[in-house]
Amino acid sequence: MPYTFHTDDDRRAMLDLLGLKSEDELVQVIPEKYRLRGLLPIERGRTEPEVLRMLSRLANRNAPSTQLTSFLGGGIYEHTVPSAVKNITSRPEFSTAYTPYQPEASQGTLQVIFEFQTHISRLTRLPVANASMYDGASALAEACLMAAKITKREVVLVPYALNPRYLRVVRSYVSGQKIELKTIPTTDSGDIDATALHRELNDRTAAVVVQTPNYFGVLERPWEFEKEVHAAGALVVASTDPVSLSLLRPPGEYGADIAVGECQPLGNEMSYGGPLVGFMACKQEFIRQMPGRLVSATKDVDGRDAFVLTLQTREQHIRREKATSNICTNQGLLATRATVYMSLLGEHGFTELGRICAERAHKLAGMIAALDGYSLRYRAPFFREFVVACPTDADSVVETARKHGMLAGIPLARYFGASARNLLLVTATDRHSDDDFKALCDALKRASLVKVG
Amino acid sequence: MSAKDFSQTIYGKSRRGRHGYHISSRPTEAPRDIPREYLREGRIGLPEVAELQVLRHYVDLSTKNHHVEKDLFPLGSCTMKYNPKVNEEVAAMPGFAGLHPEQSDDDAQGALAVMHALEQALVAVSGMDAVSAQPAAGAQGEMLGLLLARAYFADRKESRHKVLVPDTAHGTNPATASIVGFETKTFASGKDGRVDLDTLRAALDDDVAVLMLTVPNTLGLFEPHIGEIVDLVHQRGGLCYMDGANMNALMGQARPGDFGFDMMHFNLHKTFSTPHGGGGPGSGPVAVRAHLEPFLPTPRVVEKDGKYRLDYQRPKSVGALHSFFGNFGIYLRAYTYITRLGADGIRRASSTAILNANYLAKRVAPAYPVPYGERCMHEFVATGEPLKKHGVKTLDVAKRLLDFGFYAPTIYFPLVVPEALMVEPTETEGRETLDRFADAMLQIAREAAETPDVLLSAPTKTPVRRVDEASANRTPVITVPMD
Numbered sequence: 001m002p003y004t005f006h007t008d009d010d011r012r013a014m015l016d017l018l019g020l021k022s023e024d025e026l027v028q029v030i031p032e033k034y035r036l037r038g039l040l041p042i043e044r045g046r047t048e049p050e051v052l053r054m055l056s057r058l059a060n061r062n063a064p065s066t067q068l069t070s071f072l073g074g075g076i077y078e079h080t081v082p083s084a085v086k087n088i089t090s091r092p093e094f095s096t097a098y099t100p101y102q103p104e105a106s107q108g109t110l111q112v113i114f115e116f117q118t119h120i121s122r123l124t125r126l127p128v129a130n131a132s133m134y135d136g137a138s139a140l141a142e143a144c145l146m147a148a149k150i151t152k153r154e155v156v157l158v159p160y161a162l163n164p165r166y167l168r169v170v171r172s173y174v175s176g177q178k179i180e181l182k183t184i185p186t187t188d189s190g191d192i193d194a195t196a197l198h199r200e201l202n203d204r205t206a207a208v209v210v211q212t213p214n215y216f217g218v219l220e221r222p223w224e225f226e227k228e229v230h231a232a233g234a235l236v237v238a239s240t241d242p243v244s245l246s247l248l249r250p251p252g253e254y255g256a257d258i259a260v261g262e263c264q265p266l267g268n269e270m271s272y273g274g275p276l277v278g279f280m281a282c283k284q285e286f287i288r289q290m291p292g293r294l295v296s297a298t299k300d301v302d303g304r305d306a307f308v309l310t311l312q313t314r315e316q317h318i319r320r321e322k323a324t325s326n327i328c329t330n331q332g333l334l335a336t337r338a339t340v341y342m343s344l345l346g347e348h349g350f351t352e353l354g355r356i357c358a359e360r361a362h363k364l365a366g367m368i369a370a371l372d373g374y375s376l377r378y379r380a381p382f383f384r385e386f387v388v389a390c391p392t393d394a395d396s397v398v399e400t401a402r403k404h405g406m407l408a409g410i411p412l413a414r415y416f417g418a419s420a421r422n423l424l425l426v427t428a429t430d431r432h433s434d435d436d437f438k439a440l441c442d443a444l445k446r447a448s449l450v451k452v453g
Numbered sequence: 454m455s456a457k458d459f460s461q462t463i464y465g466k467s468r469r470g471r472h473g474y475h476i477s478s479r480p481t482e483a484p485r486d487i488p489r490e491y492l493r494e495g496r497i498g499l500p501e502v503a504e505l506q507v508l509r510h511y512v513d514l515s516t517k518n519h520h521v522e523k524d525l526f527p528l529g530s531c532t533m534k535y536n537p538k539v540n541e542e543v544a545a546m547p548g549f550a551g552l553h554p555e556q557s558d559d560d561a562q563g564a565l566a567v568m569h570a571l572e573q574a575l576v577a578v579s580g581m582d583a584v585s586a587q588p589a590a591g592a593q594g595e596m597l598g599l600l601l602a603r604a605y606f607a608d609r610k611e612s613r614h615k616v617l618v619p620d621t622a623h624g625t626n627p628a629t630a631s632i633v634g635f636e637t638k639t640f641a642s643g644k645d646g647r648v649d650l651d652t653l654r655a656a657l658d659d660d661v662a663v664l665m666l667t668v669p670n671t672l673g674l675f676e677p678h679i680g681e682i683v684d685l686v687h688q689r690g691g692l693c694y695m696d697g698a699n700m701n702a703l704m705g706q707a708r709p710g711d712f713g714f715d716m717m718h719f720n721l722h723k724t725f726s727t728p729h730g731g732g733g734p735g736s737g738p739v740a741v742r743a744h745l746e747p748f749l750p751t752p753r754v755v756e757k758d759g760k761y762r763l764d765y766q767r768p769k770s771v772g773a774l775h776s777f778f779g780n781f782g783i784y785l786r787a788y789t790y791i792t793r794l795g796a797d798g799i800r801r802a803s804s805t806a807i808l809n810a811n812y813l814a815k816r817v818a819p820a821y822p823v824p825y826g827e828r829c830m831h832e833f834v835a836t837g838e839p840l841k842k843h844g845v846k847t848l849d850v851a852k853r854l855l856d857f858g859f860y861a862p863t864i865y866f867p868l869v870v871p872e873a874l875m876v877e878p879t880e881t882e883g884r885e886t887l888d889r890f891a892d893a894m895l896q897i898a899r900e901a902a903e904t905p906d907v908l909l910s911a912p913t914k915t916p917v918r919r920v921d922e923a924s925a926n927r928t929p930v931i932t933v934p935m936d
């Protein structure tokens with residue numbers, strides 16, 4: 001069997017010490033009637049080359065977006081991942097360590113988390129950030145639970161243009177508690193309907209969720225309603241894309257109490273949508289209600305700078321049923337990648353990334369809007385993602401493009417029903433060249449000629 | 454906190470105007486198409502460091518970690534086994550790593566086949582009827598379990614409010630119960646560290662929705678009356694959830710489905726060799742019996758005539774816990790491990806894990822008694838109580854172990870053992886390593902008697918010595934302050 005050390009002599013000697021004749025005797029603590037006699041109905045073990053052959057065959061049955069020309073987004077984005085980032089986090093010192101419960105032997109992981117917290121804090125302009133959440137969706141769900149606990153209120157207002165996959169998770173997370181979700185409609189410009197928000201806000205409102213850019217790529221103007229939300233005693237929960245914060249006003253500056261988001265785009269693989277990594281940041285006054293792990297700078301007994309897990313009394317292993325959350329294992333290694341990625345790009349590279357994404361997306365949007373029959377669904381400003389209104393149904397556009405090796409985007413009918421039949425969500429990033437844009441436009445042109453029956 | 458200059462952080466190494474990594478070969482301009490009102494002003498405040506500096510910084514940090522490839526990581530309940538390299542090679546294959554989750558099922562047939570095959574393998578290991586791999590970690594698996602229970606009872610027009618856990622339960626069990634809106638009721642373990650049937654009977658009533666039980670329990674003990682325990686709960690109309698964090702003891706030996714459990718979670722990052730990553734990512738698939746299957750989260754991966762698709766049409770489903778399909782990259786690693794070991798290797802792995810734990814327990818017991826029982830399964834809980842007379846605590850033993858180049862066991866858990874040291878060596882350690890560790894433990898016990906200061910001032914060989922947690926708790930410093 002692979003991955004064990006013991007020789008027959010080792011096993012013999014160990015059994016001797018235990019006064020046993022066979023290893024079977026050790027399993028006899030399991031009552032006879034439950035002990036499996038034969039082997040599980042799983043095939044027998046294989047050699048490494050056999051396993052690799054089998055799995056590369058399976059890998060080859062996929063057509064990964066990285067090998068096509070992809071304009072998919074919807075919360076998961078393909079950006080350049082620098083070699084240095086991949087290399088650092090493949091080190092076993094990071095990948096095979098555990099949660100840093102013994103700080104003296106875990107300073108590497110602890111300091112990385114501290115730097116992650118700092119990066120996130122600077123991006124969001126909120127003073128507190130935690131060590132990571134499972135993904136952007138559960139981070140938002142936990143933020144809603146946190147807001148309900150802080151305000152002792154039970155209604156959370158969510159925008160219609162919220163990522164529908166986040167909404168599903170938020171719904172499941174709050175379903176066990178007496179929390180009600182209410183949808184705030186979207187205006188014809190694609191952003192939150194402030195009049196409807198005004199109507200729904202009352203003394204039962206725990207939080208108003210604002211996602212910006214929202215699922216349609218549209219940028220919201222939370223600063224226009226933030227004061228009203230706070231005046232009603234509710235919290236502002238911002239769900240945002242960290243890459244967009246390279247250019248856009250940060251949540252802390254428009255009064256968000258809690259900010260959450262997905263850090264996959266920060267140097268992590270798409271990997272069919274998992275593992276992902278969420279972040280959560282908040283105002284100082286809410287630090288003790290925050291879920292998840294937090295690292296603090298401190299000193300050791302010799303006065304040396306050191307790092308340590310802190311405020312653990314919020315967490316499940318100490319506080320049990322009174323914990324702020326049940327999260328234990330989080331997404332450490334992906335947060336590590338995000339940390340190295342942000343450090344490596346730095347102030348300059350990260351700003352550059354945002355600028356390129358915005359420039360690319362606007363160029364593509366302009367090219368598509370100039371095509372016969374195609375237009376942009378919303379006039380509102382966007383960052384690197386936008387909704388295209390197609391002359392035919394978006395599914396058939398996607399199908400035509402796919403025949404030419406392209407993933408044109410996400411048909412919105414997938415999530416928003418038949419009225420969104422012609423709408424296509426398109427993303428551009430630093431990965432796209434002008435040739436890619438031309439190719440997409442050619443495919444779109446062809447698709448508009450396809451007769452749908 | 455006293456002055457801290459943060460010069461050793463990446464921020465301390467930053468110099469204005471230094472560039473790390475360029476995305477573009479051309480100079481970029483501020484966006485023209487986004488109105489000013491939306492744009493951030495001034496600097497973000499990220500560091501400015503060169504690529505080699507970044508590498509040196511993080512390579513240096515990495516050397517300050519203990520990790521599995523350095524030496525034994527005997528952390529109980531965490532199954533810190535070897536994380537095979539081939540797993541990483543598979544997860545990095547471009548055909549998998551480069552898939553976008555919004556691609557069509559046709560484009561993802563290989564990925565869906567792996568998801569399906571993994572779920573089927575876990576069905577086999579659990580002896581249950583269906584598996585959803587979606588939860589991102591064990592705790593989220595528990596959450597799914599309790600959401601399933603809630604949906605199941607709602608479907609039967611029953612309303613039950615309580616979750617029962619023994620006092621040996623992991624913290625995530627009661628914490629999860631609260632999140633899902635259940636009230637936790639904790640009951641005392643029996644004198645033998647196991648569930649006492651009379652105590653359980655007394656704790657049970659018609660308001661109990663779920664009993665959550667870790668098997669083997671967090672003392673490393675199998676519950677000999679597991680069948681009766683499950684029956685008692687079922688007789689009162691409740692469901693039984695098995696916390697499967699300790700499946701490394703059971704896989705290939707016995708199946709939770711045969712014990713009568715209704716549902717359970719796996720921790721792929723423990724039992725199935727996927728790396729812990731300094732705190733994740735993990736993966737917490739949930740296995741259920743047929744009566745709970747209709748409530749599983751969507752999408753479900755289904756197979757027909759060799760073709761796979763994602764199915765969202767499950768009207769009774771509890772919804773979703775993850776943005777997409779869970780931690781797919783972890784499925785790849787776990788599935789690689791399962792195919793590599795096979796049914797024979799899986800059985801051999803668990804029996805070796807049990808052998809290693811019993812051997813180690815026997816070797817350290819002269820100095821650190823194991824209060825509950827002769828025979829453990831894959832882990833054991835010893836006590837540092839005898840050392841207290843020398844003014845030495847379990848914490849000091851843990852810190853001293855770091856000086857020997859080992860990580861420390863899980864300490865002060867489970868709560869029922871005073872001065873607990875919970876040790877899980879796993880099957881991927883050899884006898885020499887176990888002996889070295891046992892020798893270190895015994896030497897530390899001698900030091901406790903002869904030179905207790907050595908323990909009280911340990912560790913001295915780690916990158917930093919004992920750190921001040923108290924002041925961090927009083928005034929946490931969570932970030933490098935902006936200048």
Ligand SMILES: Cc1ncc(COP(=O)(O)O)c(C=O)c1O
Pocket residue numbers: 327328329530531590591592593623625626667671696698699720735736737
């Ligand atoms: C017994 C037990 N249950 C549950 C968990 C929670 O699992 P996770 O950390 O994957 O959320 C753990 C992990 O530490 C555990 O040891």
